[in-house]
Amino acid sequence: xxxxxxxxxxxxxxxxxxxxxVAGYVTFVNMWCTQAILPVLAQSxxxxxxxxxxxxxxxxxxxxxxxxLIGMLSDRFGxxxxxxxAALLLIIPTLLAATASSLPMLIACRFLQGLLLPFIxxxxxxxxxxxxxxxxxMKMVGIYTSGTITGGFSGRLIVxxxxxxxxxxxxxxxxxxxxxxxxxxxxxxxxPRETRFKPTTGxxxxxxxxxxxxxxxxxxxxxxxxxxxxxxxxxxxxxINFRLAEAPYHMGPAALGAIFVVYLGGVAASPVAGRLGAxxxxxxxxxxxxxxxLLGLALTLAxxxxxxxLGLLLICFGVFPQQTLATGFIGIAARGAKSTAVGLYVxxxxxxxxxxxxxxxAAWHSAGWIGCAAITALVQLLMLGFAWKSWxxx
Numbered sequence: 001x002x003x004x005x006x007x008x009x010x011x012x013x014x015x016x017x018x019x020x021x022v023a024g025y026v027t028f029v030n031m032w033c034t035q036a037i038l039p040v041l042a043q044s045x046x047x048x049x050x051x052x053x054x055x056x057x058x059x060x061x062x063x064x065x066x067x068x069l070i071g072m073l074s075d076r077f078g079x080x081x082x083x084x085x086a087a088l089l090l091i092i093p094t095l096l097a098a099t100a101s102s103l104p105m106l107i108a109c110r111f112l113q114g115l116l117l118p119f120i121x122x123x124x125x126x127x128x129x130x131x132x133x134x135x136x137x138m139k140m141v142g143i144y145t146s147g148t149i150t151g152g153f154s155g156r157l158i159v160x161x162x163x164x165x166x167x168x169x170x171x172x173x174x175x176x177x178x179x180x181x182x183x184x185x186x187x188x189x190x191x192p193r194e195t196r197f198k199p200t201t202g203x204x205x206x207x208x209x210x211x212x213x214x215x216x217x218x219x220x221x222x223x224x225x226x227x228x229x230x231x232x233x234x235x236x237x238x239x240i241n242f243r244l245a246e247a248p249y250h251m252g253p254a255a256l257g258a259i260f261v262v263y264l265g266g267v268a269a270s271p272v273a274g275r276l277g278a279x280x281x282x283x284x285x286x287x288x289x290x291x292x293x294l295l296g297l298a299l300t301l302a303x304x305x306x307x308x309x310l311g312l313l314l315i316c317f318g319v320f321p322q323q324t325l326a327t328g329f330i331g332i333a334a335r336g337a338k339s340t341a342v343g344l345y346v347x348x349x350x351x352x353x354x355x356x357x358x359x360x361x362a363a364w365h366s367a368g369w370i371g372c373a374a375i376t377a378l379v380q381l382l383m384l385g386f387a388w389k390s391w392x393x394x
Contacts, residue, residue: 012136017143019190020124023083024147026183027121029155030094030113031059033176035238036160036257037169039245044169045103049242050361056238057357058107060230062114063121064350068210070118071126071343075209079127079194086119087184094180098173121148122346129331129342130196141328142271149270149320153263154179160257209340218333219341221390225286225326226345227352228383232293232319232376234356239364239372240300240312249305262313266320273321282325282391289325290384292318297373322383329391 034041034055041052074082093112100106128140158179159172166172213219237260244251244259251259276285292314299311327345334341363371 012132012140012143013192015190016192017140019187019192020128020140020144021147022183022186023087023120023124023191024144025151025154026087026090026180026187027117028148028151029158029176029179029183030090030151031063031117031155032056032152033155033159033172034110035241036156036260037163037172037253038238038241039256040163040169040253041103041106045106047103051103053238053357053361054103054107055110056234057354058110059114059117060234060350060353060357062111063118064347064354066115067118067122067343067346067350068340069343070122071340071346074123074126074343075340076199078197078199079123079130080191082119082123083127083191084184084188086116087180087187090116090120091177091180091184094173095177098170098177100170118343118346118350122342125327125330125342125345127194129334131192131194134332137331138328139271139275142273142275142324145270145273145320145324145327146267148323149263149266149316153260153267156260157257160253160255164252164254164257210344212335213341213344216333216335217390219330219344221386222326222329222333223345223348224383224386224390225322226349227355228379229319229323229326230349230353231356231379232315234353235360235372235376235379236297236300236312236315238357239360239369240308242364243369244308259309259312262309262316263320265313265316269317270320270324273324282329283388285325286322286384286387286391289318289322290380293380294377297377300373301370 034052038052038055039049041047041055042049045052070082090113093109093116097106097109097113100109124144125141128137128144132140155176158175159169162172162175163169240259241256243249244256273285273289296311296314296316296318299314300308302308302311327342330341330345360372360375363375367374
């Protein structure tokens with residue numbers, strides 16, 4: 001059964017859902033796998049901890065640069081071929097990262113990963129929008145987002161624990177490479193061929209869609225949400241590592257990886273957000289998510305570890321539903337060339353992530369964690385303002 005032949009009762013074929021969830025999972029298990037081992041990388045490669053942060057930002061920058069081009073290619077040549085091909089090719093730089101003898105080589109491997117990841121992430125969202133009814137697409141985006149969250153959590157947790165157990169971060173990359181291989185095979189064999197895809201007429205047709213997307217106020221607000229979502233995630237979950245690695249916590253890589261268990265809150269919340277987004281006012285849902293994030297940021301300023309963990313959990317309860325609401329809305333707001341529209345969203349998303357690793361760094365050096373939390377709160381409030389204004393007709 002293809003995605004296009006979904007049951008009239010509103011169900012989504014299980015094999016299709018599995019392939020799409022795995023696509024989300026494998027994207028983010030690779031994207032964030034170094035975040036819990038930055039202090040270890042600094043020691044192993046004999047560099048400052050701040051420089052190891054580029055292993056996080058390198059794939060973000062590569063993804064942001066590639067996403068619009070990928071959108072054009074996918075709108076012209078189809079969806080499945082790029083999702084499957086990128087998943088298989090992703091195995092190569094992931095395994096090469098395990099052999100990196102210097103930080104520049106590791107950053108280069110991470111950059112290569114970033115060039116491939118949007119072929120999966122960007123095109124999968126467009127595939128869902130094309131092949132499913134609006135109601136099912138919103139539900140599937142919620143399920144898909146759960147896969148991306150689980151991947152992000154797993155990448156950090158797996159590499160963190162493997163590094164702690166083996167005292168060798170390279171083995172962690174080998175494990176991620178094996179996971180990527182299994183995921184690529186699942187996608188290759190289970191993802192159905194697209195049946196509702198309508199190609200644009202060449203590159204000129206794809207380029208012509210850019211002015212339409214960039215003049216679409218509802219899409220611009222959605223892109224602002226994407227920027228804010230990843231800015232917040234990178235800001236919070238990069239610099240909280242440095243706080244928890246210092247006194248009085250002195251957390252090692254396994255413990256830092258385990259702190260990302262709070263991501264499971266997002267796994268639970270994202271499908272709920274998908275269902276609510278199909279029925280309720282998105283503005284109010286976004287406002288509720290922002291409120292949870294601000295409360296969570298306030299709790300992370302406290303000293304007790306349990307309050308910090310609770311704060312991080314509330315942030316996940318807020319930020320991942322924001323992602324679900326935004327990605328589910330792209331297919332509704334876009335007027336044709338949906339993969340290009342998604343590509344622009346992904347560009348905004350990863351530009352936000354890149355800034356989330358750079359701007360709070362200055363705040364960390366001057367004001368510590370409170371500075372990072374304050375900047376994140378400001379970005380959330382600005383994002384809510386954009387969404388509130390641009391989604392008022394949604």
